[in-house]
Amino acid sequence: MSLFSKQNKKVFTEPLNINNPIMVQVLGICSSLAVTSQLKPAIVMGLAVTIITAFSNVIISLIRNTIPNRIRIIVQLVVVAALVTIVSQILKAVAYDVSVQLSVYVGLIITNCILMGRLEAFAMTNKPWPSFLDGIGNGLGYAMILVIVGAFREFFGRGSLLGFQIIPKSVCDAGWNNGMMTMPAMALILLGCVIWIHRAYFVKDDK
Template sequence: MALFNNQNREVFTEPLNLNNPIIVQVLGICSALAVTTQLRPAIVMGLAVTVITAFSNVIISVIRNTIPTRIRIIVQLVVVAALVTIVSQVLKAYNYDVSVQLSVYVGLIITNCILMGRLEAFAMMNKPWPSFLDGLGNGLGYAMILVIVGTVREFFGRGSLLGIQIIPDSIYQAGYMNNGMMTMPAMALILLGGVIWIHRAYFYKEEDK
């Protein structure tokens, strides 16, 4: 099918690995560090960015030929702001506790460089379907890294995942203690650096020779 030809598959899959927005393009780092103390807010933030990136790409792609060049950034910001507002209100209505945990970071999606980068670099020059796949792929690539970092930080920092205790009490009674550093922003940066190092060591070792 033309909808899933090689080019479209590449547009979708590249951000998941070889052109990941966080570990390759090094974008969206601030929110990645801020919302990964626990797995649940990391998942919700990743899904929120995925939805907003995908649909803002589609909207901008549909109207791209009618946007005056001089105000294209303003139009992009208005579209993203409208989608962020909708997502924020849905979170407050159906998952208020997580929306409180995410605090201002949902609103700051408006200025997320991943979104603005995809709108400017891809959606303004491509049709709606490839733009949707590009937004979806970049959002999921972003979410994947948040989930990895959030899982490690919550497990070793709190002994739980999604708020469910994973490490049994018997382990704690034997002397095990949670690693308090995992809940600190500095540890998030170290973990993210480790993920980047592992990814580049594995996928770029051929080029380094």
């Protein structure tokens, strides 16, 4: 099978739209609410999940035929935990401030429904390359929603993006910034709006 066959392209592109892990599968909602008050941690979290999902998929796919069925979930958790630990240590070394902002949520990637779902539903039954594409696609689909919500909340909540002040401070002080945007409840509302827009305009009704 070609590396970029029609089937492989479908595996990669579907999670970006019609089978998005957040908008369609409704997975990874907790972390998407917790780390999107600003754009930078949202980007870092999205990239971390993408890397871990892709490489855990590959590793599980490579050893899938040697994993006893009764302990497959344990093996999957061990692989994910090892990758999360590596990514966490790298973040602390190169982006400590962001690591502090993400707090425990990097460690909680271990229990992210997207990772465990893709390992069980895809990597356990497919070869390494399609599994890698599936991991990248689902990770980027997850990251895309985090970036959208994070950018919206930071811009309207603080008048900035990536920490750079876009709206002059005098305008923000006059009432531009909205403190509600930085609250977790607003993240839930925005996420609901994103899901509604996606299902209203991008998901075709088969009926």
